Amino acid sequence: MSESELAATDAAVEPSHDDEDRLTPAFVAAVLDRVEAGDDEGARALVAPLHPADIADLFEVAPEERRPALATALAEMLDADVFAEMNDWVREALLDELDAHQVADIAGQLDTDDAVAIIEDLEEDEQRAVLRALDPDDRAAIEEALSYPEESAGRLMQRELIAVRENMTVGDLLDYLRSNEDLTTDFWEIFVVDPAHRPIGTLRLSWVLRTPRTIQLADVMQREQTLIPVDMDQEEVALRFQKYGLISAAVVDQAGRLVGMITVDDILHIVQEEAGEDVLKLSGAGDGDINEPVLDSYRARVRWLVVNLATALVASSIISLFEGTIQRMVALATLMPIVAGVGGNAGTQTLAVTVRALATNQLTRTNRWRAVMREIRVALLNGATIAVVIGLCVSLVFQNPLLGVVIATAMLANIVIAGLAGVLVPLTLERLKADPAVASSIFVTMTTDSMGFFVFLGLAAASGLVG
Template identity: 65%
Template sequence: MTDAREMDDVDANIAPPSLDEDNRLTDEFVRSVSEAVENNDTVLAQELVNPLHNADIADLFELIGEDERAPLAEALGDLVSADVLAEMNDYVREDLIEVLDAGQIADLTEQLDTDDAVAIIEDLEDHEQLAVLAELEPEDRAAIESALTYEEETAGRIMQREFVAVPEHMMVGDLIDYLRKNDDLTTEFWEIYVVDPAYKPVGTCQLSWIMRVPRDIAVADIMKREQTLIPADMDQEEVALRFQKYNLISAAVINDDGRLIGMITVDDILHIVEDEASEDVLLLSGAGEGDINEPIRDSYVARVRWLIANLATALVASFVIWTFGAAIEQMVALAVLMPIVASIGGNAGTQTMAVSVRALAMNELTRSNTRRIIGREFRIALLNGGTIAVLVGIGTGLVFANPLLGIVIAVAMLINIVIAGFAGIFVPVTLDRMDQDPALASSVFVTMITDTMGFLAFLSLAVGSGLVNF
């Protein structure tokens, strides 16, 4: 048994600061916990970890090696709570769940809101799901099974089924008494949903309104009838846009019949916004999920296919160069300057593509304003192209003492930047019209277009102007 003096020694001499100035776990702290676990000193490990927030405990598991996670979980015992699991990275959580039996997983999920419980159970294999569901209480099992019937990344998957709904004829005083006396109600909510006899939402009441009006006022007299209703099959990205557009804190989720079946809160939306934004950035780079905890094989498969696609598209640009091989042999300067034309064009295309993908994701670029946005990007491309063309043309003419070469590369640069601007918006919009994620393959096609057209324009102009023979 550790006495008080020994505990003071732990706090004063052994335990390093757990968080740095950026609120991240320090290397020294992570190392101290790992050493305590390695030395089978569970008391010290728990003493070090106990003050941490659930999210920091989850971070601790992500920072240590894969083979250390199971021993750490065993050493920490009850400190690895359901809330800690809910905060964990998906891959790290899968590693831990593999060492738990169905009963332990069921005990943990029963402590969570439905949406967090579903996030854990949906990653299990089918036979593991059945085993865990069999261990749950009937009410919890029914709620989770209902959630699993909806497609992934839809409102039905992420909604909470714990909410407060009351009839509109109820008086405020009766509502307050109902909230105080009913222990089965959820403890975390910001709004109360008002429903009709068919259980269809007709309005909402914020808790602040309820607490500030007399008890003899009817709920129908203070509720807000205008509300944003979320269909259960709506994509989670569209749900996030609704929250952003209408400044929502929570929203009711309805089924096909218009009946209230759940709610979504803004804390869930924050995770969705982060996930969707990260997904788009990673898709643009072809890096797959981009998770540092993702298995090496999965990362390899996700990345190599896009590298192979880039190799195929690069062959198109190489073919253009090969076609003008004789002209390049006559003037080495052409080979020196070609990468500049392609590189600047590629950067210009990437700029426009990034803006376009973001606008499509935020519903800012739609069929109604596509022409106007294309015109806007075309004018920007002309201005950028003209500026860069003048600079590179003058510089090339002076460095190589060849004004004609300067004019050729200036015109080629202008052409390529304009084409890059058009490609940067045309490719994402086309993919979106084909119901494909515009971030998925835009970079591959835009890069191919800018490289190929840059080389083609530069070398064709060099030949056409008489700078070299072909």
């Protein structure tokens, strides 16, 4: 584009965001056109007002082949805050273009938890190179975090916190906070520890600011607190934050010593990530990220499609057992998909409710059988309703009351079976220490298809419907 055309493009650009706070296509196109024309300064002028999260979004919506040029043009804007907000796959591709010292500079500007999120995705040799380029203190903190299991509190926590002894007064604390420039500037709570550095209480900033200077911390601190073990799974951490309404929480090691803290802004990311992860696992779609490389998506999905093919063959083999019955009454072939399809939907409903209940700790060993009985009652009500409707419709359409009774009975039976499968399959996987979200839908669908065909065709053959 010529400069006049670019100027016209910029003048025609709509606001950078639409009504739903997303970058508009016109704005993205204007930035990319500037980059393509070699007008890096013009591109930076357009991007300058954006929040770091919006700059990260800009890279995510840009075509993959144009991201390197965009990164070169906006290099001075690609700070740590932008990388912290960026999609994992996009960030990993951009970091591959940087040398170890550049990655170390970015990681050094971040809180420990965000730095770990960047470094843990690198190849092992790249990790070592970046760690060597870090300051010794940052390197030690990140290496310690990387020693904890993935998706654990140790990976999630940040080391930057305020911890003091209980023998201080409020005045001593305020003087300490004001005079020590090395302390972190972002915190909501102050942790009170004993001589062994074990947390014994917390102080909210609002209490500190409203309390006279002469009062002892031991007299105003809250002694009851929720402590997070360093090896606790991040999903369980999120549940504790939700259950107890936490803003921040202390993380302790096996000896009970304070080693870090987790804040609610980190938990919001975890809640979103875990919720999306469970939905994707139910469908066998892998990470389900539109920025994921095609081959990675292929490998994640194809194995479950192969399993699905095998389960479909089970249902097909059941149909083959009743081939003669179907040949004598073609209407059965027309109605079979209805029984299997409605049963499958009923099973998926129950499965979704059960997996969510397991994920949020609503369904435990204490109430699991009560949950099973509840789903049976729901299935009976649903089955009876659908059975009456389909039975009457089939009787009227085909002028065959016996066929209506057969399909109504089969529908009721299959919806009840679907309800049982929808709750028992994830419970069984959970009992076997497997993730109940992984491929449960495949086995539930196999059950409802197979049993739907078997019950419907078996009743048709046994009832004398087919002469």
